Amino acid sequence: MDRRKFLGYGILNSVGILGLAGCGGDMGQNNNINTSSNTINEDSSSSSFIKLPIPPLAEYKIDDGKKIFNLNIQKGQKNFIEDKITPTFGVNGDFLGPTIKVNNQDNVRVNVKNSLDEETTLHWHGLHINGKYDGGPHQIIPVNESWEAKLKIDQRASTAWYHPHTMERTGYQVYMGIAGLFYIEDENSSKLPNEYGVDDIPLVIQDRRFAYNGNFSYVASMHDRMMGMMGNYILVNGAINPTFSPKKTKTRFRILNGSNSRIYMLGFSDNREFSLVATDGGLVEEPLLMKNLLLAPGERAEIVVDVKNGENIALVDFISKNYLMQIDASETLQNSNPLAKNISESFHIQASENEEIRYFDLSMSMGTALINGKTMDMDRIDEYVPLKRSEVWRVSNTSSMMNMPHPFHVHGCSFEILSRNGKAPYIFERGLKDTVLVNKDEVVFIRVYFKKTADENNPFMYHCHNLEHEDLGMMGQFIVE
Numbered sequence: 001m002d003r004r005k006f007l008g009y010g011i012l013n014s015v016g017i018l019g020l021a022g023c024g025g026d027m028g029q030n031n032n033i034n035t036s037s038n039t040i041n042e043d044s045s046s047s048s049f050i051k052l053p054i055p056p057l058a059e060y061k062i063d064d065g066k067k068i069f070n071l072n073i074q075k076g077q078k079n080f081i082e083d084k085i086t087p088t089f090g091v092n093g094d095f096l097g098p099t100i101k102v103n104n105q106d107n108v109r110v111n112v113k114n115s116l117d118e119e120t121t122l123h124w125h126g127l128h129i130n131g132k133y134d135g136g137p138h139q140i141i142p143v144n145e146s147w148e149a150k151l152k153i154d155q156r157a158s159t160a161w162y163h164p165h166t167m168e169r170t171g172y173q174v175y176m177g178i179a180g181l182f183y184i185e186d187e188n189s190s191k192l193p194n195e196y197g198v199d200d201i202p203l204v205i206q207d208r209r210f211a212y213n214g215n216f217s218y219v220a221s222m223h224d225r226m227m228g229m230m231g232n233y234i235l236v237n238g239a240i241n242p243t244f245s246p247k248k249t250k251t252r253f254r255i256l257n258g259s260n261s262r263i264y265m266l267g268f269s270d271n272r273e274f275s276l277v278a279t280d281g282g283l284v285e286e287p288l289l290m291k292n293l294l295l296a297p298g299e300r301a302e303i304v305v306d307v308k309n310g311e312n313i314a315l316v317d318f319i320s321k322n323y324l325m326q327i328d329a330s331e332t333l334q335n336s337n338p339l340a341k342n343i344s345e346s347f348h349i350q351a352s353e354n355e356e357i358r359y360f361d362l363s364m365s366m367g368t369a370l371i372n373g374k375t376m377d378m379d380r381i382d383e384y385v386p387l388k389r390s391e392v393w394r395v396s397n398t399s400s401m402m403n404m405p406h407p408f409h410v411h412g413c414s415f416e417i418l419s420r421n422g423k424a425p426y427i428f429e430r431g432l433k434d435t436v437l438v439n440k441d442e443v444v445f446i447r448v449y450f451k452k453t454a455d456e457n458n459p460f461m462y463h464c465h466n467l468e469h470e471d472l473g474m475m476g477q478f479i480v481e
């Protein structure tokens with residue numbers, strides 16, 4: 001049996017929105033994947049084998065103390081399923097882009113060339129940089145032109161990412177394949193497995209819906225627009241159920257949910273424990289043991305997993321009940337160092353005196369997606385936020401639509417989640433964040449702090465990271481001064 005086909009059509013198609021919505025309330029309960037009909041051993045011999053692709057590290061040159069990268073956003077094509085060729089977009093390649101890796105305090109320049117037939121932008125999701133170089137909807141790169149982003153790196157070790165942010169086109173352009181990782185390293189990075197592609201492995205998880213001819217099928221109905229795109233295959237670094245062969249007994253996975261709207265509850269097929277070592281905004285203070293991890297679009301998590309010689313397990317999504325990647329330790333593994341107990345300094349954001357509370361209510365009704373009752377307007381600044389003064393933001397989800405969760409993302413900062421419905425945040429949210437899932441009827445309080453400015457010509461954005469919702473208008477603009 002071809003497992004890829006079986007999983008692609010057989011399991012995913014049976015999962016609807018209700019299956020996803022169930023993840024809101026009872027974290028950590030839903031962790032029984034049904035392996036009876038497709039155990040790993042049963043069909044691993046007959047399914048075709050795809051090695052986990054690793055995005056290349058982006059090359060750079062050093063000029064005048066600056067690291068200079070060149071990214072070309074281009075059209076391409078790629079074989080994902082059967083013998084079909086899928087038209088794609090990519091960065092310096094056919095699909096997805098290279099991993100940019102820099103150090104805290106580096107001076108970075110990225111020349112971004114737009115070789116598409118349409119305008120685009122490139123946003124650095126998770127980076128603390130001025131609005132001018134944030135790559136939001138105002139920093140358009142016209143067809144055949146280039147944009148130089150000047151990025152002064154000023155934040156702790158973390159896994160950020162880049163993707164287009166074109167007004168009303170973000171969902172489509174990301175879906176076609178424009179996305180890549182952006183690593184920031186600091187003196188703490190090497191306390192963890194840190195050899196790129198060997199024991200420090202990027203995993204970009206995205207689902208895609210394929211049409212009969214192999215093309216991506218993007219937004220076919222009002223339903224897709226309102227609920228967000230749900231695919232019939234899940235890709236990891238652009239491959240369907242690939243196999244990763246560990247080299248060492250500990251592997252660090254840097255996981256990005258790069259999907260437009262699908263939420264995953266990640267874990268392993270044998271329900272083993274793993275250690276969370278970083279959230280969106282960087283390394284946590286100490287590793288946190290857990291068995292499953294909820295990851296909404298835009299969110300990242302870094303985990304360290306122990307594997308023994310001869311083991312054969314899978315990374316799974318407990319929501320869609322799908323295998324995402326096989327882990328096959330049939331080669332002899334080298335022993336890794338034990339995991340450090342303390343990996344980073346405290347992430348907590350200190351409260352300024354007389355903190356302001358700002359309100360953000362996410363809602364939907366037929367055909368619209370709103371924040372505080374408004375849809376996005378490029379010519380309207382919604383909020384004026386002070387520089388270097390913490391604030392508490394109250395984010396609520398009063399969607400009238402059944403169980404619609406919204407991952408709320410804020411540009412230009414990392415924030416701390418203070419509470420979720422009056423309780424402590426989920427364990428995998430106890431670190432710096434820039435995106436937080438807000439389920440229906442939930443109220444989440446976050447503490448934000450901005451150390452970079454954004455003016456009215458180049459404001460920062462806050463928005464739902466369900467990209468179909470973003471494109472529907474669930475976004476607002478703010479300046480920091």
Ligand code: C2O
Nearest residue numbers: 123125298409461
């Ligand atoms: Cu990942 Cu405003 O976006």
Ligand code: CU
Nearest residue numbers: 124125126411
């Ligand atoms: Cu962002």
Ligand code: CU
Nearest residue numbers: 406464466469
């Ligand atoms: Cu949303």
